[in-house]
Amino acid sequence: MSDLILGIETSCDETAAAIVEDGKKIISNVVASQISIHQKYGGVVPEIASRKHMEYIIPVIDKALDESGKKITDLSAIAVTYGPGLIGSLLVGLSVAKAMAYAQNIPFIGINHLEAHIYANLLEHNEIKPPFVCLIVSGGHTSLVYIRHFGEYKLLGQTKDDAAGEVFDKIAKVLDLGYPGGPITEKLAKEGEPSSIKFPRPLLNDKSYDFSFSGLKTAVIYYIKELKKENKNIPVSDILASFQQAVIDVLVGKTIKAALKFKTKQIILAGGVAANSLLRKEIKKKANLLNIKVFYPSIFLCTDNAAMIASAGYYKFKENKKSSLNLDAVSRLPLERKNQ
Amino acid sequence: MKILGIDTSTKFCNLGLIEDEDILIECTINGLKKKHSSILVPAIKNLLKTIDLKIEEINGIAVSIGPGSFTGLRIGLCVAKGLCYARSLPLLGIPTLDAMAFPFKEIPYLICPVLESKKDEIYDVVFRGGVSLHKVMDYKCEDIQSLLFRLSPLKEKIIFSGDGIKKYRDIIKEKIGKDALFIDSQLNLPVATSIAFLGLNKLKKGEEDNISTLSPFYLRKSEAEIIWEKKYK
Numbered sequence A: 001m002s003d004l005i006l007g008i009e010t011s012c013d014e015t016a017a018a019i020v021e022d023g024k025k026i027i028s029n030v031v032a033s034q035i036s037i038h039q040k041y042g043g044v045v046p047e048i049a050s051r052k053h054m055e056y057i058i059p060v061i062d063k064a065l066d067e068s069g070k071k072i073t074d075l076s077a078i079a080v081t082y083g084p085g086l087i088g089s090l091l092v093g094l095s096v097a098k099a100m101a102y103a104q105n106i107p108f109i110g111i112n113h114l115e116a117h118i119y120a121n122l123l124e125h126n127e128i129k130p131p132f133v134c135l136i137v138s139g140g141h142t143s144l145v146y147i148r149h150f151g152e153y154k155l156l157g158q159t160k161d162d163a164a165g166e167v168f169d170k171i172a173k174v175l176d177l178g179y180p181g182g183p184i185t186e187k188l189a190k191e192g193e194p195s196s197i198k199f200p201r202p203l204l205n206d207k208s209y210d211f212s213f214s215g216l217k218t219a220v221i222y223y224i225k226e227l228k229k230e231n232k233n234i235p236v237s238d239i240l241a242s243f244q245q246a247v248i249d250v251l252v253g254k255t256i257k258a259a260l261k262f263k264t265k266q267i268i269l270a271g272g273v274a275a276n277s278l279l280r281k282e283i284k285k286k287a288n289l290l291n292i293k294v295f296y297p298s299i300f301l302c303t304d305n306a307a308m309i310a311s312a313g314y315y316k317f318k319e320n321k322k323s324s325l326n327l328d329a330v331s332r333l334p335l336e337r338k339n340q
Numbered sequence B: 001m002k003i004l005g006i007d008t009s010t011k012f013c014n015l016g017l018i019e020d021e022d023i024l025i026e027c028t029i030n031g032l033k034k035k036h037s038s039i040l041v042p043a044i045k046n047l048l049k050t051i052d053l054k055i056e057e058i059n060g061i062a063v064s065i066g067p068g069s070f071t072g073l074r075i076g077l078c079v080a081k082g083l084c085y086a087r088s089l090p091l092l093g094i095p096t097l098d099a100m101a102f103p104f105k106e107i108p109y110l111i112c113p114v115l116e117s118k119k120d121e122i123y124d125v126v127f128r129g130g131v132s133l134h135k136v137m138d139y140k141c142e143d144i145q146s147l148l149f150r151l152s153p154l155k156e157k158i159i160f161s162g163d164g165i166k167k168y169r170d171i172i173k174e175k176i177g178k179d180a181l182f183i184d185s186q187l188n189l190p191v192a193t194s195i196a197f198l199g200l201n202k203l204k205k206g207e208e209d210n211i212s213t214l215s216p217f218y219l220r221k222s223e224a225e226i227i228w229e230k231k232y233k
């Protein structure tokens, strides 16, 4: 008998539900994005995000069930993100999930969103086996993690200020390119020369595995301002290519360093920025020379989705790790804490 | 018919289960530390267990839709939606202020339930009691002076209830005088049983709400929207 898990994700600005069979097979995967709603505010507004999740949650769950061709009574368990994320947004998915699980008398499983990003890789790559090093990089996070066994995470380092994806958004905003900044930057940077402007590579040669991107952000913004002041032409593609290269150099450098230090032959990328093709290419190039394999999810599984929540839920379900119905949302949930 | 009423619009996490005209069981938990999210589903589970009922024996879920604490309202409504979706039950949304006035419906005075809002504002509405509740002034989010400005010329007896009056008792007495009657704010707040009775009325009239689209009755825009409108409109 196969196990069907309903995954629910509402930690930021996507309302998502998915049904996954046996942790691997995605039967349905529905995401309702609020990007267009938050655009006019230049970023996610928590109260508005909560209100929108409230409107979307049941239609999204209903669509996921409908597209799967399964009934609610076919479900083995319900898995839902309980952190990290925006508290008001998390509470929407968490409350609906608990009520549904209780009313159906099936297990309810709280999932760490960051852990789920790692599991997104398992949906497509059977061959991944711990130990490995994982770079989780998105608009909300930049963390380097060592995974000895599934469920056992060692946080090696993380950003001290802005997340990498957040900096892409801010630079795009300064150049009036719209939101989100990642895909636009990647596209325009292709026409630019990555070595044309020397931007800093913060903490690249530092001993730690921490990141810091706010200094780089300031340097890029200052560069643009100076050109504007002197009424000079702004070489957008060159700026973006050089800036993107600086971010990627740091991400790749630290990740490779961690893989060498922990003597692992596998590197895993996760999160929205893992969709960046230059990051994928550069890290593979470096890793190949060292005989290290690199894995990353398909682009649609890099960004926030509920299939990864269902997948992570499946493994917990199999280990009989269900959560208590009094589980609360945790905005700053670390990866290391033992999941309930 | 058995209806479960849920209210998390204030600091109280409140449940009431009725069968036709009868109250079967009630439960009020002071969730002061904003722990409605932890408390609510286990409380429903325990409530039903206490009287040996299963969720599938319930005929409908009535829930308070506000105004009130934004987060509290969403937790209550999401749990109600989850229960209704999972068991195909009718969902019945009830304005919190209506439920606060419900126990006084037969008193032939004006009834003014008042809930605390943010920043020196209150949520209010005015009913006239008698045979049933009749709304004479619409739901508002305003300051106390605006409410009293509308009420003082009426020269009628007015029952004030809810946590919104605590702070303003003296101001109300000064403006309304002897016509102002006060109900203990704590005892009038657990309204889930009234929510359930009002939900049953709605269900009997075939007025169940849409599980997908029912949203809280916020009565107040988010701060980001207010600031944005000030800037661009």
Ligand SMILES: [Zn+2]
Residues within 6 Å of the ligand: A113, A117, A138, A271, A272, A303, A304
């Ligand atoms: Zn994410």
